[in-house]
Amino acid sequence: MSSLPAYKPTSLDLISRPNPVEPQSIPQRHPLNGTPQLPQASNKELERLLYNANGTVIDENPDKRSKRDDGKSIHLPKLPSRQTTKRLRIPPTLSGLHQPPPNSGLLPSISTEQPEAQRKSPDRIPDEATTQISIVKATLQPIAVADSAPAVGKPRKPKRKKWSDEETACLLKGVARFGVGNWTKISQHPEYGFQSRSALDLKDRFRVCCPDDYPRLKKKRLNRHEPNSTATRGTRSGRTDRKSGAELQDLGINKPFAKVQRRCRRGYSATEDEALLAGFNKHGNQWAAIRSDEDLDFEHRTATDLRDRMRTRYPELYSKAGLAPRPEIFPKPAKRGNDEEPQTDDDNDVYEATQAVTTLAQPPAPLPPKATEQARPSQSFLLPDDDVFFGAAFEDHDGDAVGITLDRGILDWPLDNPPNKPAGAIPESSRTTTATDTIATLHLPRPPMPPYANSGYSALPSLATITAFNDFDMAGQLELPSLMLGPLESDGRSGGHFLGFDELLS
DNA sequence: GTAGGGTTAGGA
DNA sequence: TCCTAACCCTAC
Incomplete structure (x- = not known):
């Protein structure tokens, strides 16, 4: 018999071998941090993870102070709000990293922006099949996703949506019912159905429709030094959405709008x-x-x-x-x-x-x-x-996820930057990875380093760290599918193994 | 009574 | 439509 050199199992073999204890029907756990792997979970399944047995949403941020719950009120989904979203969202930043295109030098930077079509209608939950397709697409065609994404770098502006007569009528009815200034209450009232209007939008619209009922609005001062200033130009083409008394009466509004009790705004001298x-x-x-x-x-x-x-x-x-x-x-x-x-x-x-x-x-x-x-x-x-604050930088002012651009140079980084630090400068725990700062090639804010980790500045983050972030919003993010190497099995589970960063870089 | 943070007014 | 600061609510 020929004596082949004894095969030494690597850590990757240990990771990808079948689990003798847990049957394969049980979702496999992440080899590094124990995060449950849910490769075939649909959005609906992931949604269920966010709900407890009573069907109430599990608080995503229990440390944050919340308003008093008297047990009598029903928690409705929060409507769009421009200024208040604080939920951490972890972008699928590394999706597709394991597939460097052969002509990567000719391709645009990798973007994690979702295609426009997928971002539209956020309130619509796709069915399971669609979700599966989306997951596969996101896993297998990251470059195509990048190509279809809008240009990154510019903040996305939500498109203007003209107010319909129905919306305006609902607004006026709401103001007649709750008073001027109760914008949040009106915007969240199910009877009016303001799905895509914030309280701010309602206020702005009301100012346009009923300026006479917004008496706090001061008259614009004429700027005598600027003949073209807006104060002297008048209205555009005489267009106005101002509502007359007759129009208000048609809506059943026969009395002046009530005012919310609020002190007058008073500037500081x-x-x-x-x-x-x-x-x-x-x-x-x-x-x-x-x-x-x-x-x-x-x-x-x-x-x-x-x-x-x-x-x-x-x-x-x-x-x-x-x-x-x-x-x-x-x-x-x-x-x-x-x-x-x-x-x-x-x-x-x-x-x-x-x-x-x-x-x-x-x-x-x-x-x-x-x-x-x-x-x-x-x-x-x-x-x-x-x-955890690392995640906050991925949101723009609207609380929407902001795309992270991966420079194409990330793929060349290991070649251009051989490790040059003495081994002694690298923490023991980091020596299994290449001591390169690949993260520096991403246009990402660097997560704060603990003081004891000053020598670990160049070390890569662990998979455990990244997937731990993923736990915050499992319904919205993929479980790093790109770090799985190998084909997907029929049940959606990966038949391959997890791709380590050393493999990723090599 | 203070801190944290949400809401709204008003100007641009 | 956006931005900022004043106003407000509520947990501690």
Whole structure:
């Protein structure tokens, strides 16, 4: 008998061998982190994972403060809201990485943007067959997906949707019923069916239709120095969507619209700002003390008003006192129309303060005595240890997923950048992977590194880390199908094995 | 009473 | 239609 060299099983063999304990009908677990593999799960099945036995949605973010649940209300799906979405969404960034095209140098960068057709009608759940097809397409044809995707780099703007007469009628009825200013309530009321209109949209539309019922709107001031200013141009071609009294009566609206109880908006004067600064220096974050300080004359403001003003006008001071800035300015949304538009002084204040608190490299400045005792630690300074935040950067201002562009150079990176770090500089746990910074070839924000991992800066993230992210939104993301090497079996399970990063790079 | 963050007003 | 700041609600 010929003596062949003894075959030494590799780690990949161990990963891909049949499990002697669990029958194959049981979904296989991820070899690295135990995440259940659901290659054939349809959207409906994945949806069920998000629901408990009572059919209620499992809270995705249990740590976030939620409104009081009195048990009497029904939780309806939240309607589109421009400013409030905070849910982490992990993009299928690495989909298709295992298939470097032979002519990759000629092809455009790989994009993970979903085809336009798939992104439309988000509320429509495709059937199982469609889902399967989508999964297979996403797995097998990543380049085709990239080709059909819109140009990346520019923020996607939702298309304008003209208000129909029916929508306007529903809006007016809603305002007549709930009052001017109850935009969220109206927009979420099932009777009116505002599927694709936010509360902001409703408000804007009402301002157009019934300007007389929006008395807070000030008359535009004429700018005498600019003859072409909008204030002097008049309305475009006389077009108006203004609703007359007769039209309102036709809708059954016979009385003036009620107003929501809300204080009048009142801007802050320079004097008030000075007093606020003085009060902040004196009392720290004791807003009630600032308000009741007779020298400062803040009788017409509430303590929260003062906190809000300090938070928006002097964010740097606010954060230096150990107080967390508002999260929605992280990162600062790009200016509409021109990302590089010069900023005003006020903008710079906010932006610089934002930069200051997001630099994360410096500890908070010394706090005022009272603030030191009272203030909670700033959330921003906790971010480095919270690597889940990595996901937030994949959302644009609308809370929509933003495509991540993979530079085609990622495929050449290992060749161009041989490992040159001494082995001693690489943590033991990272030596099984090539010590290259492939992630640096992605246009991704780098996830914060824990302080003890400074030498691991060049190490690749583990599969466990990536698939752990995937657990957040299993219904919307694929379970890294591209990291499976080998054909899909008839039942949808992969017959191959998981592709390691070393294989990926080689 | 304060913090966190959602909602709305008003200007652009 | 978008953006920002004032206003507001609610958990702690």
